[in-house]
Amino acid sequence: xxxxxxxxxxxxxxxxxxxxxxxxxxxxxxxxxxxxxxxxxxxxxxxxxxxxxxxxxxxxxxxxxxxxxxxxxxxxxxxxxxxxxxxxxxxxxxxxxxxxxxxxxxxxxxxxxxxxxxxxxxxxxxxxxxxxxxxxxxxxxxxxxxxxxxxxxxxxxxxxxxxxxxxxxxxxxxxxxxxxxxxxxxxxxxxxxxxxxxxxxxxxxxxxxxxxxxxxxxxxxxxxxxxxxxxxxxxxxxxxxxxxxxxxxxxxxxxxxxxxxxxxxxxxxxxxxxxxxxxxxxxxxxxxxxxxxxxxxxxxxxxxxxxxxxxxxxxxxxxxxxxxxxxxxxxxxxxxxxxxxxxxxxxxxxxxxxxxxxxxxxxxxxxxxxxxxxxxxxxxxxxxx
Numbered sequence: 001x002x003x004x005x006x007x008x009x010x011x012x013x014x015x016x017x018x019x020x021x022x023x024x025x026x027x028x029x030x031x032x033x034x035x036x037x038x039x040x041x042x043x044x045x046x047x048x049x050x051x052x053x054x055x056x057x058x059x060x061x062x063x064x065x066x067x068x069x070x071x072x073x074x075x076x077x078x079x080x081x082x083x084x085x086x087x088x089x090x091x092x093x094x095x096x097x098x099x100x101x102x103x104x105x106x107x108x109x110x111x112x113x114x115x116x117x118x119x120x121x122x123x124x125x126x127x128x129x130x131x132x133x134x135x136x137x138x139x140x141x142x143x144x145x146x147x148x149x150x151x152x153x154x155x156x157x158x159x160x161x162x163x164x165x166x167x168x169x170x171x172x173x174x175x176x177x178x179x180x181x182x183x184x185x186x187x188x189x190x191x192x193x194x195x196x197x198x199x200x201x202x203x204x205x206x207x208x209x210x211x212x213x214x215x216x217x218x219x220x221x222x223x224x225x226x227x228x229x230x231x232x233x234x235x236x237x238x239x240x241x242x243x244x245x246x247x248x249x250x251x252x253x254x255x256x257x258x259x260x261x262x263x264x265x266x267x268x269x270x271x272x273x274x275x276x277x278x279x280x281x282x283x284x285x286x287x288x289x290x291x292x293x294x295x296x297x298x299x300x301x302x303x304x305x306x307x308x309x310x311x312x313x314x315x316x317x318x319x320x321x322x323x324x325x326x327x328x329x330x331x332x333x334x335x336x337x338x339x340x341x342x343x344x345x346x347x348x349x350x351x352x353x354x355x356x357x358x359x360x361x362x363x364x365x366x367x368x369x370x371x372x373x374x375x376x377x378x379x380x381x382x383x384x385x
Contacts, residue, residue, distance in 0.1 A: 023069070030067025034385065036060050040138055041379040044093045053093045056084040059138045063107070071114050077107035077125075081138040081176055097137050100170040104177070106142040116151040123179065126161060128190045129221045130206040132283030134169075139176045141281050142167040155194040162187050166281070184209040186280055198227040206279055210243075217242050219277050221286065231256035236268075236288060238276050245274035247302065251288040255310075264310040268299055276300040291325055291343055293363035293376045298341060303330035322346035340368040356383050 037060040045052040059081035066073045080103040086092075092099060109122035123144045125133055133141030145163030164185040168177035190204040201224050208217040218241050225234035231254055238249040248271035255264035266288040270276055278284050278300060289306040290296030299306040308325035327341040345363030352358070359380040366373050 027067040027069035027073070031064055032067075033062065033064045035062040036385070037383045038138060039381045040098070042094065042098060043377040045375040045377075046373070051089040053088045055086045055094045055098050057098055057138045058082050058084060061106075061140070068113070072110065072112050074110050075107055075124075076105065079104050079106050079139050079176065095170065095172050097169050099174060100139060100176045102175045104139065104167065106140065106167060118149050120147045120149075123167075126163070126281070127283065128159065128161075128188065128204055129202065129223070129286045130190075130204045130219050130279035130284050131161060131163065131186070131188050132279070132281045132286075133167075134282035134285075136282075137169045139169045141169060141177070141283065142179075143182075143281070144179050153193075157190075157192045159190040160188070161190075163280070169282075182280070183215065184211050200225045208280065214243050217277050219279055221279075225253075234288070236286070238278075238287075240277035242275070242277040247271065247274045247276035247300070249276045249287065249300065253288045260313050260315075262310075262312045264308075264312070266306075266308040266310070268304075268306045270300065270302050270304045272303050274302050276302075289325060291323075291345065291363060292347065293345060293361060293378065294343065294365055298327050298329075298338075301329050301331055304328065317350060319349040320346070321349075338367040338369050342366040355385060357381070 037058075039056075039058045041054070041056050043052050043054045059079065061077055061079045063075065063077040065075040081100045083099060083101050086094065086099060088094070105123065107123050107125060109120050109124045111118055111120045113119075123142055124147065125140065126143050126147065127133070131143070133143065135141075143163040144165035144167075145161060147159065147161040150158045162185060164182055165179040166182040167179045171177050186206065186208040188204060188206045191202070193201045202222070204219075204221045206217075206219045206221075210216045220239045221236070223234060223236045225232065234253040236249075236251040236253075238247065240247045249268055251266070251268040253264065253266050255262060257263075268287050268289045276287075278286065278296070282295075285296045287296035287299050287306075289299050289308045291308070298304070304327060306325065306327045308323055310321065310323040312319065312321040314320070323345055325341075325343040327343075329339060332339055343363060343365045345361070347359055347361040349359040350357065361378040361380075362376070364373075364375045
């Protein structure tokens with residue numbers, strides 16, 4: 001990946017050289033800039049001690065993409081995060097996710113596009129089922145590597161990527177995450193097809209080379225979805241290996257409208273061999289039954305069945321969502337040692353205009369081992385420009 005870094009630096013030097021200044025003037029004049037100012041408040045209340053841990057953070061991001069110059073263009077994204085207030089009892093629940101003050105350049109890439117193929121080199125956001133950075137916190141996770149996207153086949157997207165560095169939300173020392181070496185590199189191939197009307201097919205393969213062979217991982221993901229008009233039906237399948245542990249998951253999702261309400265039922269079940277490996281990045285949490293706040297971590301455990309029901313509506317511009325989920329496992333996982341989890345939650349979201357929006361979220365998890373229960377409350381506000 002040192003070669004990739006050198007290439008990115010060379011691109012920067014090329015773009016700033018006086019020899020090409022006049023020629024590149026139009027490309028730079030056609031640059032596009034967008035940004036976001038965000039404020040977030042998170043509260044976690046473990047029932048075991050009844051004391052809430054709270055954090056308030058402000059920040060945002062600025063993204064600049066140049067116009068095209070003989071098929072080349074460049075992009076840069078800066079993110080910033082500043083903790084206004086934090087209160088924790090004992091363990092800092094936000095150490096890995098929100099407790100960061102500082103700025104980071106999360107995207108810095110050179111892209112070349114010819115016909116229906118584009119090549120992107122450098123720091124970049126990636127969003128696929130098995131490789132994805134999460135943007136649910138102030139700092140969005142990012143990757144460094146190479147991605148290639150091709151659209152030559154009708155109604156088909158083919159994407160290949162190699163990443164060897166990963167930027168997490170924090171460095172667990174009060175600063176935004178740095179671009180650290182990710183194992184010994186990861187390669188992935190992703191295909192999405194819409195050739196048949198109303199049918200969407202997705203397939204992805206991921207191969208992670210561990211720093212030692214015992215840490216090698218791979219995953220295959222398949223998804224099919226069909227829109228019947230009155231209902232949408234999706235099925236998914238994971239087949240993964242994490243070191244010496246194999247894992248499988250099968251999932252179903254059905255949704256449809258009844259009057260002003262949208263109803264969704266979700267189900268996943270895992271095999272008996274081992275825990276499912278969901279992929280690289282916190283955004284690679286693609287189990288249908290992953291909950292908005294607690295995520296899908298418990299649903300990937302072997303011998304586990306998860307069922308979630310969702311009801312959603314929009315009234316006077318307010319999107320309202322409520323859900324209930326239940327996890328049952330035959331493999332209690334230490335240290336929680338639960339066999340059943342009941343979760344209930346929901347959120348309200350409202351856009352004041354095309355720029356300003358707000359979301360309030362709440363979720364409660366009730367373990368059959370009562371000391372593990374917790375309640376999560378979050379407030380998001382965003383102004384995009």
